[in-house]
Amino acid sequence: MRAMVLERLGPIEGKPLQLREIETHKIKKNNDVLVRIEACGVCRSQLHGIEGDWQKYGIPPALPTIPGHEIVGTITQIGPSVKNLKVGQRIGISPLHGSCMHCDYCKTGKEHLCDQAEITGETMLGGYAEYITVSEDFATPIPDSMKSEYAAPLFCAGITAYKAVKASEPTRQKTVGIFGVGGVGHLTVEFAKLEGMRVVGVARNKAHLDVAKKVGADNVIQFTEQNEFLSTLKKEEGLLDSAIVFAPSEKIVDLAINSVKKGGTIVLGVLASIPNFDVFTEKTLRGTLIGSRSDMVDVVRLAKQNDMKIIFKSFPLEQANSVLEDLKYSRIEARAVLTP
Ligand SMILES: [Zn+2]
Ligand SMILES: [Zn+2]
Structure with a gap:
C-alpha cells in the first residue's frame, strides 16, 4: 500500500x-x-x-x-x-x-x-x-x-468540539466564547448552537471569523490586543459565562480567563501553559481530551x-x-x- x-x-x-x-x-x-x-x-x-x-x-x-x-x-x-x-x-x-x-x-x-x-x-x-x-x-x-x-x-475535530461544549456546562441562557476558530473551533460553534447558547467566535485571522459566522456564531470579535479586546467584548456582550480555547497560546488562555465572569468556566482543549489565575474569582479551569x-x-x-x-x-x-x-x-x- x-x-x-x-x-x-x-x-x-x-x-x-x-x-x-x-x-x-x-x-x-x-x-x-x-x-x-x-x-x-x-x-x-x-x-x-x-x-x-x-x-x-x-x-x-x-x-x-x-x-x-x-x-x-x-x-x-x-x-x-x-x-x-x-x-x-x-x-x-x-x-x-x-x-x-x-x-x-x-x-x-x-x-x-x-x-x-x-x-x-x-x-x-x-x-x-x-x-x-x-x-x-x-x-x-x-x-x-x-x-x-x-x-x-x-x-x-468533531468529538473534541462536542466534548469541550459539554465541559462548558451549556444552558440556553449562557454566552460562550470560542477562542480559535479553525478545524475544531468551527464545529465547536455548531455544537454550542445545538445546545442553544449564544456564541461569540474569537480569532486573530479575519478568514477564521468569517468561518465562525458562516456556521452560525451570533457575534465575532477579532483578537488584537487584550485591553482592546476586553473593552469591545464588554461593550458588545458583557463578560462571557464560559470560554473554550483551541488556540495554542498562553496569551489567548490569559485572554479567555479574563473574558469570563466570576464563577464562570474556561475549557482548555489545547496544550498551553496557564498564566495568572486568580483563585478568588471562583472560576473553573477544565481540561478536555477527545x-x-x-x-x-x-x-x-x-x-x-x-x-x-x-x-x-x-x-x-x-x-x-x-x-x-x-x-x-x-x-x-x-x-x-x-x-x-
Ligand atoms: Zn486530532
Ligand atoms: Zn483502561
Whole structure:
C-alpha cells in the first residue's frame, strides 16, 4: 500500500513525510477489521508531532510512523470473531485506537482516559495511508448518506468540539466564547448552537471569523490586543459565562480567563501553559481530551440529524507535506482532508 511515512522529525518545509510503498496491514487479532481508507483529516497535532514540538510528551513514541487519526473507510476483511461489522460497511476511526478495557476508566465509559490507551497514528497504524486495521470495538459505523470526506473531520475535530461544549456546562441562557476558530473551533460553534447558547467566535485571522459566522456564531470579535479586546467584548456582550480555547497560546488562555465572569468556566482543549489565575474569582479551569466511544456515536448521530456544516477541502494523500505547511501558516480555512 502507499503511505506517507515519517522517518525523521523536522520542519514541515523540509517535507519530512515520504511517500513509500509498504506492505499492507494484516488482520492480527480475531476481532480486527481491515479498512480501505477513503478519507483522513489533517489535524494540528500531526504538525506538532512531525516537527518535534511534542517530543517532550513522548510523541511520536517511535519512528518510522504513519501519522493521521481522523479516518473513514470501507471494511475489506474481518477477523474470525468480529460480530457487529461486515465487509463493505463504512466505519470511522478516532484517535482512540484501543484501550485496556478493564481499568476503572474503561469500566466507567471513560476509556479515552485509560493509561494504556493506544493512539491512532502514533505507530505505523495511521491514516495517511491506503489501509489500516482496528478492533471492531473501536470502529464507529458511518450512515450511508454521509460522505467519507465529510465524516472524517468528526473523528477528532468533531468529538473534541462536542466534548469541550459539554465541559462548558451549556444552558440556553449562557454566552460562550470560542477562542480559535479553525478545524475544531468551527464545529465547536455548531455544537454550542445545538445546545442553544449564544456564541461569540474569537480569532486573530479575519478568514477564521468569517468561518465562525458562516456556521452560525451570533457575534465575532477579532483578537488584537487584550485591553482592546476586553473593552469591545464588554461593550458588545458583557463578560462571557464560559470560554473554550483551541488556540495554542498562553496569551489567548490569559485572554479567555479574563473574558469570563466570576464563577464562570474556561475549557482548555489545547496544550498551553496557564498564566495568572486568580483563585478568588471562583472560576473553573477544565481540561478536555477527545471523548469516549459512546461520545463518538453521539457526534455522528448529531451531525446527521442536524445536517451539520463541516467545512473541508480535499487533497491527494501525496500532498500531505504541503497541506501541513498550509495549516502551519493559517492558509487552511477549516479542515483539510487527504484522500488516498
Ligand atoms: Zn486530532
Ligand atoms: Zn483502561
